[in-house]
Amino acid sequence: MRNSSKISNHRIFVVAIAIMIAARRLLPQTSQLLNPNSIFTRANTHAPSLSKHAHPSHPIPYLMPLISTRPTGTGDSKILTFDSSECGSLANLSVPQGVKLVINDKVKSYSPVNLPPSSSDSVSDSNSHTIELLVKPYPPVPSGGFGKFLCDLDVGETAPLIIKPDRQIHGSSNVTDRWEKVCLLGGGTGIAPLLQIARANLQDEDSKPEVIMVSVNRGDDVLMKPEIDALASAHPDRFKVHYLDTSEGSRGTPEFIRGAFRITPSTPIPQDDELMILICGSDGFVDYWAGGIVRDENNKKVQGTLRGVLAEIEELNAEHIYKF
Template identity: 35%
Template sequence: MGSFRPFELLWKCRVTPSASVLRFRVADGLPLGGLGRTAPTGVKVRLPSTEVEKSYSPVTHPAKAGSFDLLVKAYPPREGGGVGAYLCGLEPGESALMKVKPAEFSHLAGSPLRPGRWDQLGLVACGTGVAPLFQVASEVLAWNNGTRVSMVLACRNEEEILMRPELEEMAKNPCFHFHVQLSSPKLTGWPRAASGRITAETLQNCLPLPGERSMILVCGTDGFVETMAGPIQRVKLPDGKKRKVQGPLSGYLAQLGFAADQVHKF
């Protein structure tokens, strides 16, 4: 995975009351993961003077050179946490220690993302889980080969919808559709949103049907992923750290007839 090195903050913008987009410089002027890297790319950030680390996926296209953007939520301080609040507290010119995740992180269902692999892609996210899925959608739509992308995003309320302007812009592409499910009642007549929790019926109405040419990607909190697609499992490594593995498929997507090789959990 390489070693931790400083990445300078160039710019930041608050996008919701608790989340910001942060732009960091890539010193060598190359794309973050190097040439030829496919989505999703990822970084691991270390809290200064601690062993506390947290992973993030940029929301910029993996081919973007010279900088990358992170969508970061400043969660309340807790033991073993605080990376998000630390990043959101940085000012332009300051740096954060990060290392780029290896190329294997870009593998979805065992191999890199490539044109023609699937005809339809379904994306299911909550909160900052939208970040890696937005990056995947950006790459797939850039192929301009007719691959259809559908996204279902769960949010607490309209104020907490992350990347809303970017998603609206992306939705100008006829191959992309997104739907937002709000746990709080709607306050406006925005047609893309509905009130209530995501259900199996929501997914059935918004995602592609199960099939060999369809793939569903799920990203969010552990509880959210488990409800949608079954629990992610963590295998303990020799150094004491844990690595995520897919675990069995269950939840709503299994109920709808998807097979384990048609679903990838982040």
């Protein structure tokens, strides 16, 4: 009897020590999400060790450490660089790569602006194992605040991120060497995935698509302008950028799009592989330009009917447009 009580006391002691060690490991994550300035009140329940066993397409978040942060130079948005080396197999993921931030079972999408590593990148090259996110800290609303959460992270803290599976754009995940003219229409932080697509097309010396970007912003808060202008200087024959400032109440028109993307009434109706317009921005932004994205009976996002400004350009049809 005495022996069995000793054994059970010993077991209780061992279990208590194990719980204390596990709690200490989780503490930085817990305190991060319980920060009084944060609207998140529940601890992340995914222990760091779980991330080691997750596949990039598996819905268990990686706890990616923030390794550096810098302001974009305009407004309050930041470029946040996360160490993605734990994910291991990010090499050769197709562009645009996407990640999801998962907190309290709520999820929001973010888009790396840097290119994923290629298989030729050395494992020792630390630049090839990072994810750079352009993030704007919108003043949080209830159940939101994800942008502020990311922007408030200190170097060394982690964010629970999932690597999204490849994005299918009209039946294929390929965005390079596919269309003759790639037109990118981004509002605010919506420019992030479009910049990655521009970079992927321009770095590919073998294919020569023309890339035209329209960046829509209010006032001086033009996100990633230095980086975009640098790309335009480096590829003057293949990359053109137009900035549209909507602060004075001016909104884009069909004429503006015709001019920027050079679609004229005398242009023959483009074939699918000639021209693609990729649109990314807030729901209101996408709705204004091309009609809203809708959800099907499985709550999956589908493109919805083409409406808005682009629907007024008769040379275009839904096959020429993709809404993020």
